[in-house]
Amino acid sequence: MAQMAVLVTGGAGYIGSHMALALTDAGIETIIIDNLSTGFAWCVSPQATLMRGDIGDDGFVLKVMRERKFDAIIHFAGSIVVPDSMADPLAYYLNNTVKSRTLMECAVKAKIPNFIFSSTAAVYGNPEQLPIDETGALRPISPYGTSKLMTELMLRDSHLAYGLNYVALRYFNVAGADPQGRSGQSSPRATHLIKVASQVALGQRKELEIFGNDYDTPDGTCVRDYIHVSDLISAHMKALSHLQGGGQSGVFNCGYGRGYSVLDVIGAVERASGAKLPVKMVERRAGDPAGLVAGAGKARHVLGWEPEHEDLDFIVSSALAWERHLQRRNAA
Secondary structure (H helix, E strand, O other), X not given: OOOOEEEEEOOOOHHHHHHHHHHHHOOOEEEEEEOOOOOOHHHOOOOOEEEEOOOOOHHHHHHHHHOOOOOEEEEOOOOXXXXXXXXXXXXXXXXXXXXXXXXXXXXXXXXXXXXXXXXXXXXXXXXXXXXEOOOOOOOOOOHHXXXXXXXXXXXXXXXXXHOOEEEEEEEOEXXXXXXXXXXXXXXXXXXXXXXXXXXXXXXXXXXXEEEOOOOOOOOOOOEEOEEEHHHHHHHHHHHHHHHHOOOOOEEEEEOOOOOEEHHHHHHXXXXXXXXXXXXXXXXXXXXXXXXXXXXXXXXXXXXXXXXXXXXXXXXHHHHHHHHHHHHHHHHO
């Protein structure tokens, strides 16, 4: 039997680099396309092949796709900062929607059968009730969420028209780092709360800003469902097996079904670091819903996904360990 081959876009980024590690750990041939605009070549699995280029360049993408027989594409490349999408929506529609369309068209031409897409809970907007399952109303309140929803719709239509099988995984708040210390959230501009709080704890930032404390939540701060990056990657591996085994296309939430507030996260970072975090209350950010908590039963039932790191303190401690690693690496 021929070795399985998977094409990973954005495989030098935070989540994509963890995906490449999981694929190569499993003995799967892994080719990465990344333009390194936000990713880092040093994060890439040593067993993977990095092809530097842009997913919007159809000539380059088709050439890569036709050089070997790929079993699947796992698509991470894209822009992810909600406030940036409010300030520059057309950039997000280009990077997340137009370029995803190019990637899909190339996949159809190259006859790649399976497509796994990195979507987001932002497609739900401000949900009327929590937790949100996959049948919840799709009402994004940011161009980021809309750009991802448009890609989901293109996948649905491409499945019906061309037989492109797909799974779209709607991420809730991804955090933490590889338990073996091989990769983590490495972008200095990252806006993820646990990343920023860890940087504050290590003295790399002066203070932590809390964006609003007047939300309709138990303590007034935003509530999110934080999922460890390794558990998210295991959902991708399950989705790959599902499609390879002839499973139906569809969308799946990736979260634990439990929400933590900004203040809960601050408490966890303080416990892990032993440092009291200086915090500053500021205005709400545009595009932030009060609460996002996953109805996570479908992925467990249909994909057989079983998370292993369902613990906020573990998530935070792995993120903090990675920040310390980065601090040492950058000082060297």
